[in-house]
Amino acid sequence: xxxxxxxxxxxxxxxxxxxxxxxxxxxxxxxxxxxxxxxxxxxxxxxxxxxxxxxxxxxxxxxxxxxxxxxxxxxxxxxxxxxxxxxxxxxxxxxxxxxxxxxxxxxxxxxxxxxxxxxxxxxxxxxxxxxxxxxxxxxxxxxxxxxxxxxxxxxxxxxxxxxxxxxxxxxxxxxxxxxxxxxxxxxxxxxxxxxxxxxxxxxxxxxxxxxxxxxxxxxxxxxxxxxxxxxxxxxxxxxxxxxxxxxxxxxxxxxxxxxxxxxxxxxxxxxxxxxxxxxxxxxxxxxxxxxxxxxxxxxxxxxxxxxxxxxxxxxxxxxxxxxxxxxxxxxx
Numbered sequence: 001x002x003x004x005x006x007x008x009x010x011x012x013x014x015x016x017x018x019x020x021x022x023x024x025x026x027x028x029x030x031x032x033x034x035x036x037x038x039x040x041x042x043x044x045x046x047x048x049x050x051x052x053x054x055x056x057x058x059x060x061x062x063x064x065x066x067x068x069x070x071x072x073x074x075x076x077x078x079x080x081x082x083x084x085x086x087x088x089x090x091x092x093x094x095x096x097x098x099x100x101x102x103x104x105x106x107x108x109x110x111x112x113x114x115x116x117x118x119x120x121x122x123x124x125x126x127x128x129x130x131x132x133x134x135x136x137x138x139x140x141x142x143x144x145x146x147x148x149x150x151x152x153x154x155x156x157x158x159x160x161x162x163x164x165x166x167x168x169x170x171x172x173x174x175x176x177x178x179x180x181x182x183x184x185x186x187x188x189x190x191x192x193x194x195x196x197x198x199x200x201x202x203x204x205x206x207x208x209x210x211x212x213x214x215x216x217x218x219x220x221x222x223x224x225x226x227x228x229x230x231x232x233x234x235x236x237x238x239x240x241x242x243x244x245x246x247x248x249x250x251x252x253x254x255x256x257x258x259x260x261x262x263x264x265x266x267x268x269x270x271x272x273x274x275x276x277x278x279x280x281x282x283x284x285x286x287x288x289x290x291x292x293x294x295x296x297x298x299x300x301x302x303x304x305x306x307x308x309x310x311x312x313x314x315x316x317x318x319x320x321x322x323x324x325x326x327x328x329x330x331x332x
Contacts, residue, residue, distance in 0.1 A: 111145025158194025
């Protein structure tokens with residue numbers, strides 16, 4: 001059976017499970033004051049080559065909503081792509097956690113915003129003065145279209161945002177896939193490019209259930225920590241969340257998993273092209289959009305009506321095998 005519905009359908013890396021088992025015994029301080037969380041913080045500071053703060057959470061929705069709420073007042077405006085997860089898939093969580101901020105979804109074919117369209121929309125809303133006060137620009141990297149932002153593209157949009165009084169949030173549910181695809185450093189793709197908060201995803205790439213708020217603008221830390229706790233996301237036994245993220249970053253597991261997932265997507269895309277199948281978007285990470293005349297027997301896919309008739313999204317993950325890809329292609 002070929003299951004390409006999502007990288008959420010995959011299990012967890014053995015290294016993640018082993019890390020949870022290692023911290024299961026004994027007693028440690030609770031609510032994030034444990035040594036595992038402290039080690040994770042230092043590991044992140046070394047990885048991103050800067051001083052920063054972290055807050056582990058167990059879902060990307062929580063991370064996105066909390067991050068945006070810390071940057072956006074109830075009367076604020078958030079500018080995002082019209083395919084963004086915060087707009088289409090989080091049941092109004094950002095609006096709820098901000099107590100009413102307004103999302104302004106912007107269209108583009110390949111999932112990426114441009115600095116010009118962001119500037120135009122922010123200026124339009126600011127000039128009107130009655131809809132919302134521009135407060136935040138949200139990017140997704142890798143995007144919902146399976147494309148990526150490179151550091152120069154992030155910087156261009158962040159410059160527009162900051163010059164207009166907005167902060168910058170990145171939904172990084174597939175950030176690892178974007179990093180390996182771009183070949184650029186995590187620092188260059190984030191704080192050096194002007195990102196204020198990154199939601200660093202792990203669940204889609206081998207963790208059991210763990211995401212990480214990486215706070216580069218530390219003036220946001222105090223309020224965000226209160227929201228994190230008040231919103232019910234400060235876990236008592238934080239060690240089990242932090243252990244997943246610590247193992248995820250150790251020995252480059254996150255990069256190895258993402259590199260494999262991307263390679264499987266490239267293999268799948270190459271095989272589809274060889275069979276004359278139309279691909280609807282560039283394949284830059286681990287997501288393929290294809291127009292298929294039929295779904296092969298034994299395959300499980302998501303139909304993606306947003307891109308047209310008979311279009312399906314195929315997502316590969318850290319545990320996808322070459323044999324699964326080849327078997328799917330053979331049944332087309």
